[in-house]
Structures are given as C-alpha cells and as structure tokens.
Amino acid sequence: MSQKSLSDLNVCSKADFVAALANVFEYSPWIAEQAASARPFAGVNALFAAMKAAVDGAGPDHRLALIKAHPDLADKTQRAAGLTAESSAEQNSVGLDRLSDAEYEAFERVNNAYRAKFGFPYIVCVRRYTKDSVLCDFELRLRNDASTEMQASIGEIFRIAALRLDQLVTADDRLSVHGRLSTHVLDTHSGKPAAGISVVLTELSDLGEARVVARAITNSDGRTDQPLIGGRPVPIGRYELMFAVGTYFAGRGVSLSDPPFLDQIPLRFSVSDPEGHLHVPLLVTPWSYTTYRGS
Amino acid sequence: MSQKSLSDLNVCSKADFVAALANVFEYSPWIAEQAASARPFAGVNALFAAMKAAVDGAGPDHRLALIKAHPDLADKTQRAAGLTAESSAEQNSVGLDRLSDAEYEAFERVNNAYRAKFGFPYIVCVRRYTKDSVLCDFELRLRNDASTEMQASIGEIFRIAALRLDQLVTADDRLSVHGRLSTHVLDTHSGKPAAGISVVLTELSDLGEARVVARAITNSDGRTDQPLIGGRPVPIGRYELMFAVGTYFAGRGVSLSDPPFLDQIPLRFSVSDPEGHLHVPLLVTPWSYTTYRGS
Amino acid sequence: MSQKSLSDLNVCSKADFVAALANVFEYSPWIAEQAASARPFAGVNALFAAMKAAVDGAGPDHRLALIKAHPDLADKTQRAAGLTAESSAEQNSVGLDRLSDAEYEAFERVNNAYRAKFGFPYIVCVRRYTKDSVLCDFELRLRNDASTEMQASIGEIFRIAALRLDQLVTADDRLSVHGRLSTHVLDTHSGKPAAGISVVLTELSDLGEARVVARAITNSDGRTDQPLIGGRPVPIGRYELMFAVGTYFAGRGVSLSDPPFLDQIPLRFSVSDPEGHLHVPLLVTPWSYTTYRGS
C-alpha cells in the first residue's frame, strides 16, 4: 500500500480516490465514496472528519455491517483464509501471529464468549495494546451491554482508521495518533547527564514471556537518540526499564562497595495513554535514585 | 547443642568446659582446652579472644590440621558420612543441601580445583553468603597463592567460630556477628508513613531460581515489625524488595491512571557488609519514588 | 517552684497538696482542693483528669472566674503589677517580654478588641506558639462568638495546666505535652550519613526579626545529638533550617564548581502539631537534594 499525497487525492478521479482509501475502514469502500464528494480537503484531519461523518450518518444496519466486516482477533481460520493486509500487519504488531497455546486458548475463549453474547466480533485497535492489555480490555468489555459495545466498536474502528490513514496519506497536518515514551538519566553524583548507560525496555506479561521492546545507550545529554517508543501509539501495558548504572559508575572510577549497592536498576510502570508523551527519567548516584512521571 | 551461660563455663570443670566448646572450631577441641586455662572470662568477647589466641599461637602444622578438619562445601559423600551438626546447619542455611544438578556441578568443579591447587578444602563462613556469592568468592580465592589462602581460611574459621560461639554461650556482652536489613515506606502524597503495604524480599540468583527470603506488611509507622533480616549476618548477595504500592494507593481512594502508573515497585540492591545495618527506604507517591542507602 | 513526686502528693496533708498545686490553674486553688479528695492517683494522667473533672463540673460562674483569673498577654501594666511566676515564664518563653513597639501595639490592639467583644481576656497556651502564630490565632478567635470562646479558653487553660503539671510533678507516667523536631542528613554522594554539617534552625517572622532557635553539628550518624526542639511543645509557626553543605563537601575533597552550585541549603516549613514528632531530613549531593516530612 503506497503512500498518497493529500494534494493528489484532492484532484484525482473519484474511482482512484476510493481505491486508495477503500480499506481505511475494513472492507468498507462506501465510506471513502461518501467522503469523496466533500473534496477538496484542507488537511488530513478534515479528510478523516469527513469519513467519520459518513459512518456517523449511516443507519444502524450499515454500522452493524461495518462492525461485522472485521475479523476476529487471533483467529487461525481467518488468518489462513486471508485478512486484509492492514488487519494482518496490525495483529502481527502486537504478536497475535505468534501466540503460545495457552495464549491462543485464552483468545479463543473470549472471542467465542463475545460473539455468543453480542453476535459480532470483538473489535479493538490492537496497535494501542499489548497482548496482555488486549485480553484485559476484552474481559472488561464482555461485561457491557450490546448498545455500549456497538458504540465502543465504532470508537475502536475510528482509531484503527486514523492509524491507517496516517500511514497512507501525506499532508501538511498530522492526525494525533502517535505517542512517545522517553527517558533521561541524570548523574547527580557528578551533576551531569549520564552518557553511555545501557537502557533496555521490556514489555512485561502475565500470560507469556517478557519481550524486549527497545535497547539504547544514553547520549551525551543523558537521553536516547530516538524515543524508546515513538512514531506510533505507545501500547497500553506494563513495562520495565533497566539501567546498567553499576557499569557506568565503575567506568567513571567512582568508589563503590563490592558488590556495588546499585547495579541494574529496574523501573516498572504502566502506560495508560497511548497518544500521550510519557517521560520516565532517572536521577541517580551509586547510593540513591529517584524516578517520576515527567513531561 | 544447648546454650551455656558464661558464668557456668567460668566455674565448671575443665572437662565440661572443653566438652561444651569442642566444636566451636570444627573437630578441634584443643583450642577450647588451651583457652580453658585463661578462665574466668569477663565476657564472651574475652572468651573468643582467648580461643583466637590459641589458634594464632599454634604452629603451622596445627593450623593446617585445623583447616583440613573442615568438610568440603556441598560434598554429597561427606554429607552422607556425617558432618558436625554445626557444619550441616550452616551449609543448609544457605541452601547447599538442595542444590540443582547444575549448581552441584559448579560447586564440585571449584571444590576439586581448589583442593588440587592448595591441598586443603575451601573454607568460607557460609552464613555470610548466598549460593551465588559463595561461588563468586570461590572463583576469586582460587586465584590466590597458598599463603594468602592459609590466611584467608583462618579468617573464615574465626568467623564461623564467632557465630557458633554466639549461638552457644549467653553472656552480658555480645559478639558483633549480626547485621540487619530494614525498610521504611513514606507516603509523600499524604505526608505520612505508609501502613499496610506488602513487602517481599527476594534473593536473586544467576545460577538458580530467585528465593523469597521475607514477607511483611508495613505497620502504622511505615516499617516492618521485625527487620527483614536480623539476628544473623545479612548474606552478601543481590536482592530485590518488591512494594505493592498500587493496591495501597487504590485502597486510599487516590485518583490513579488505569492501569496505575506505579503498581509493584522493585528495588534491586546488593549487600556487601553482612554485619552492618543496611536500611533501604522508599519515598513514594502514585507518580514518583525515591530510594537510597540509609542508616 | 520545686518538683514534687506523685507518691508524696498522694500521702501528704490536703493543705500541702493544695499548696503544691495551687497555681497549676492560674490563681485557682479550688481546683486542687476538689481533686485532693480523689487521692491516691495511679499516675499524673489520673491526677490531671481529676483536675479537669473539677473544672468541667464547676458552674458557669466558676468557669468564668477561672478565665478572668488569667492576665492579658503582653500587658505592661500587669507585668509591672506582677504575674504568677508561671505566667511570667510562659510569656517570656515566646518573647512577649521583649516586644518591639510595633509588636506591642499589635498585641494591645487585639487584646483590647477581644476584651471589648467578650468581656474576658484572650487566653492561649503560649508555649505552643511563636509571636507570629499567637497573633494569627488571636485574629481567628476574635471572629468567634462568646460561647465558642468560653470553650476555647477552657481548652487552652487545660493545655497550660498540663504543661505546668508536667514540670511540677514527677511520676512513672508522663502527660503527652511534648513534641519533637529533628533532622537527619544523608550524603547520597558517598552513601553515608553526613557528619560535621552545621545546622541552624531559625524561627521566621512577618512581624519582627527572624530568631535563631537552635544550632547544632551533625554527628557520625548524620543526626544532631539532641532534637532541634524537644522536651517541650514545638511552637506552631514558620521555620527555616539552614545546612552548610558547601563547606562539608569541600572538606571531603569532592570536585565542585566555583562557586559551588549548592552552599547553604535552606529548608522552609511550618509546624502545625506542637505535640507531634516532626522529622525533616535532607538527602544531599553537591548537585541535588531532597527533603520530606518524615516520621
């Protein structure tokens, strides 16, 4: 799926416009068709608003059809039969293509329970979740009534669409679909940023194994050159940041105990706002440290 | 082995004195015999000094015999053949009676290497170590020359003897053989000690599995009723303290994110001074925390 | 006024008992007289309870007379005419014998306003206040109605009496009339208590000049040998603690900027609970520090 510029989309034929945006909403080209008539768009936010308006203006049957056009999460039969390329990439991003048997069973159980209760598939914008937090959300939503779930499903479909549109269309403006997770290490023993510290970000899991998400070395400003997570939503979930401060202080010739009081420092925290900027700094000496949710 | 009062030991027959203290130094009653003539003792420190003087005054052959009277660490044959009750309890305290196969092989390897190099067993005061830190010490000491190791062995024998004597003899004074590990949780969100927080202390291991050492709930002063480790040496090694702060703040009705930014807070640190007092406090809000080596 | 033991007071003549305790309540020996009949007392708390019961059981006229038996605060005519030794010592403790003209006028103004409104003097347990916080309390209480102020005056009279009784009578138990203000300096640059740091405690004032309350040097445990304030109530008010950390770190040969980033560190805080234990620690490196209300 190649990127299109908004300026091209504003002037191309309606057929090309629809073809380009057909799968922004899963298997539902009618939404692009309706939005086409509102061209030209000042920006991608305006385009997205027009597509959302088409959904909001559709009757209950159309909305239900839109919901039913989505695949089950982690369904092996559907995977074999073929998801859209977009669905497939999204599900893989969170690891749904490589579930353990236990995980697969957990997903199958909630999928079946959800379908049995509501008659349509559980839809969630998986790029905003980890495997663990998807299952957790699943359990919570199973308790809702059907009308609440119709609403919730449309909300998730909009989030999925926004991320697809963001990847597909280039424009002067951007949709607010990306968050950021960053860190900063201050060496309060020397009063300077701590350079050269190894930082490892791990996604924690109750279900399966912890998974390393990012590895970095702090630069001369005590930061990582790139955000630990950036340019995408920061998945809701539990994380651990590990800082190799023992090696750092030993390398600076600082007098330490043997073994050093602090060596690998773990910071555990949860992400709750995938589109926000979460900053988790570390102020550290060989004998103390402080962390906080920064901004 | 029942406790004796120093006042009784000061006045009993020499034979009874020697019988009571025969195994303070492993299979070496001659040390108690020599010390007996210096009675009466003002305190247990004076008694211990007299026993050390007997060792220090002995010739090289006697000192070597004393060293050779000790068993190998974690040696299954010797365990079957019978250790002194004291040796057995000491080795069990650090888990040497329940080694995994991999651990057993690691110990056997260094034991053999040590005996091959020096001609006498590796002696260490195991109550001051964890399985991991014993092996680490073992590797370091293997690099020494024989004379350094003779010295080191006598030093460790003195530490073993001091702990045995401390358990065996009651007196007005105490030997300085006990350390302490404590914590304290301050809730800097409400400005009060944090009561009712679950605290779990785990001994970390590279070789085998982590092992829970202590569990406690903080009291109204934010402390644990008993030290996490106390009344004995705090073994050299790596530890993790885990504080269940998410449950605590949720229970106080504090507004949190979902999931809470902080839930289980791990503090990882090493112990390097088994006879010292190590205080590891936590200052915490739902959004920040600080720890430091306190006193 | 010499100290009496409770055991003596329990067995002496009623006349001696009354003479000893006559001024625990200002110029009101009838309270001691009534309490005398409840002898013997198990402790000083029981004695105090009996005296309070006498006041609580007295009719409105007696209670008003008790209130009126008290002097005005900082009244020069009354000071010349003679206060009880107790009143005089109490007023002097907070500096009411050395008011500036501006302060004197401020006190005269509120005294007159209070008398004009209620017909009896403003009574406060001055040992629990600073000059500034007394005036602040005065202004607040001026807004009350007469019945609330009768109640408040009796409450303050009880506090005054408790402190007088605490100084006068020795017993196995103690009245809870003393608070404590303490500090602790942890050097998180070296991981040890900071010894030899100069600490100065100043009482801040809006009205007049700041006043040094205590000077101390931290000991080897990073604490002061005595509490900064102890053995008495910690007066409600605003304070500043000043820590000479620049000199400390320079003396340890730590590499600093010129001039040092941190030199004299001021911590400003207020006391609100005179009978509580307020602990104000400092965790400090040459480049950072943390303080908190400890316990």
Added chain:
Amino acid sequence: MSQKSLSDLNVCSKADFVAALANVFEYSPWIAEQAASARPFAGVNALFAAMKAAVDGAGPDHRLALIKAHPDLADKTQRAAGLTAESSAEQNSVGLDRLSDAEYEAFERVNNAYRAKFGFPYIVCVRRYTKDSVLCDFELRLRNDASTEMQASIGEIFRIAALRLDQLVTADDRLSVHGRLSTHVLDTHSGKPAAGISVVLTELSDLGEARVVARAITNSDGRTDQPLIGGRPVPIGRYELMFAVGTYFAGRGVSLSDPPFLDQIPLRFSVSDPEGHLHVPLLVTPWSYTTYRGS
C-alpha cells in the same frame, strides 16, 4: 548604536567599517582597521577571530595601551567625564551606577590597590558578574603577578568585545556569548506539570540588598514562557528561586495541614558558567520536594 548586517559590513567602505566597529574594543579603532583588510567574512565568528588576531599580533605597548584605554569600574570622576556609551551601559547593567556608600568604598579601595600594584585599571567583563562576584574576582586577581594580569585583562577585553559585537552585528551565525537559566515544576502529587506557580528569582548579596531579577508564572507545561535569564550571560553569583507552592496546592483543593507544611520553597544555588545552560527543576508534593542541577 544601531545594528549593522555583516553583509553590509563586508561591502561598505573601510571608513564606514571602522566607524561602525570602532568601540567594539574600547577607544581602539585600530583593531577594526586591521581587521578590515581581511574582508569579506563568512560569519561574525570569523570577523571576531580577525579582530582578536589583530590584538594578539600587536606589540606589548599596543596591548598595554588597549588595557589603559579602559575606565576604572565604578569611578565617579570618570563617570562624570564620560565613558563610552558601551562602558556606561555595561557598568549600569550590573548596578555600578547605583552603589551604596559602603559598596562604593569597597570598589574604590580595590581599584586603588589594583592600580597601585599594576599601573593599569582592573578590567572585567561585568556582564558576566554580579556586584558581589565582581568584588570577589577583584580580590582574587589582586593576588596575581603583572604578567598574569596582562593576560587576564586581554581575556576579559575579548569577552567584552564579543558581547558588543554580538549586539552590534547581525549575521547568520552567532557568537557563543549567551547562557540560560531555566526552571520546571513537576507536581508529583498529581503526576502533572504544575501550572500557575509564582516563581521569583533573586540575586543574593553579601554587600548590599538582594535584588529581584525575574518574576514569572509557570505555564501548562510547568515551565516559564521565557527563560528566567536568557539572551545574555547568566552572571556568576548566588541566587534564590522562590516557588509559591502553598497557594498552588491550596488552589487545587489538596488536603493540607494548617499552616501548610510547605508554603514558599526557596532554592539557593550559584552560577559558575555564564555561557552554560543551567536548569533548576522542582519536583514537589505538599510534603516533600527534590531539586537538582539539570540540563
């Protein structure tokens, strides 16, 4: 003195070039004259390098004449007789035009001592200092020998010239003559930046009165819209930042003691690097705070 663009200076007549830059070095147009022949300059750094090269290449007599062309600091006779506009503005920036009698005498004393010892005036780039730190520098430099002071004077003249040139000439590049002092307030009680906090920056003085340098209110990011000091060197000296956190937390409806434990929080620190970026953040709850030299 109106600003010139470097491109104009590169092409104008030599006479105009010299006229424009005559007082970049005090009363010493010969420096601009020599630099003129190296035109055109790629940037203002290249221009400044050419002017410094003219000074460095001049003989000892010329260098001494350059030094002697400078006025005494805070000399009333010279002020009446007329300083260059540049000198006058520089001396006024640090308050040398409004000295108290005691301060004036202190300056006169060191000026005279310096002239008596070296035969030329004490020169310092006053924009990099406060009144107090100038006097402190003065005392230190009085102890030097003449050759060291010749060197030091030329160094200070370069710093003065760089600041004059920076103000006078616009170009694509900038001289590195500006520092920055900034702050940031994180409310770790709510886990958010603290908006609406009043911040006052005061320059502390041993000689005279403290002087308010900047007042600001924190914005929604917990920062001040402008740096507290920026677009100029941050004068070497002692400072106090005062944060009105009591009002802030009271305004958020947080439960506080009466009076609040923390109200006005003072942070005292020194600046040692006028061209650096000094960041002094505050992490604060109603019961605790942390500060550190950030970056």
